Amino acid sequence: MSNILFIGGTGVISAAAAERAVALGHRLTILNRGRSTGRPVPEGVEILHADIRDAAAVRGVLGAQEYDAVADFISYTPEQARTALELFRGRTGQYVFISSASAYQKPPTTLPIRESTPLKNPFWQYSRDKIACEELFYEAYREQDFPVTVVRPSHTYDRTKIAMLGGWTDIHRMRAGLPVLVHGDGTSLWTLTHSRDFAKAFVGLLGRPQAIGESYTITSDEYLPWDQVFRLFARAAGVPDPELFHVSSETIAAHAPKLGPNLLGDRSHSVVFDNSKIKALVPDYRATIPFADGAREIVEWHDQHPELQVVKDDHMELSDRLYQWSQRQLLPSTASPA
Secondary structure (H helix, E strand, O other): OOEEEEEOOOOHHHHHHHHHHHHOOOEEEEEEOOOOOOOOOOOOOEEEEOOOOOHHHHHHHHOOOOEOEEEEOOOOOHHHHHHHHHHHOOOEOOEEEEOOHHHEOOOOOOOOEOOOOOEOOOOOHHHHHHHHHHHHHHHHHHHHOOOEEEEEEOEEEOOOOOOOOOOHHHHHHHHOOOOEEEEOOOOOEEOEEEHHHHHHHHHHHOOOHHHOOOEEEEOOOOOEEHHHHHHHHHHHOOOOOOOEEEEOHHHHHHHOHHHHHHHHHHHOOOOOEOOHHHHHHOOOOOOOOOHHHHHHHHHHHHHHOHHHOOOOHHHHHHHHHHHHHHHHOOOOOOOOOO
16 A cells, blocks of 8 residues: 555546545545535545645645655646745655656657657647646756656547537537537547546556656557547437538638637647557556447536536637638638638
């Protein structure tokens, strides 16, 4: 049994990892601000309340406590990484930084993507910040023996997260018989990993000395074309034949700049991952939840919670406008989207 600290603990990834850690008999402490997310903390977990951005407050609640492993789910910028280094240097046998598979080279020059794939994303600041955090932690590992392990998840979901561009709005459009916007031509490949599957590998690497100084990709081995992802959601929503229409990611980004970085820096590129490295460390890891099952779980959860069925006016308007534009492109005289 290991003594583990999670910074966060109630997010999509961390909540599933907390359940897994407790089920395996680890002693788990969660440090967060105490704001409910709808994901309950497992029984038997020690809860400490402090804002990780307030270093003095964190030191106050941690006292002299040391841990076998600390997993940081909520550091996103180099400044936050520096604070984490100050807080946990000398306090843990392993510090696990949750980076992102979006940090891998975009567009990738080869598939599958491995830990040796270069880190470079010119499209998305989020990814560049994660890369900068990794560089700080690895520098601390080389020069100060800071015991970092880097984990790079890709698109990880639970029952609360809808993977389509418009979230519930796209389910609403499917059920209403309205055309649904898909980026690109719908054929680029995407990997979706259920948080319960991710947790199997993640908790398995905690407390492993051979993981120090290493990085690990953790994803499912299932990859699907985006059209299939949308159709699996439609099937789960009781819509056997949804009307999908396609617009380039660049055009969508031009009309909805908030969608641009994630689209151009991640979703528009085919991603297939090689998980052999994490499987060598955690031999019993295998993702067993196909996305067909995951999509049903997501839709059922939202159907049971009508308050979560938020239809976004801006995505309705964007979908309608780009659909009309896409139809004009089929005519002999084309026009630019208005």
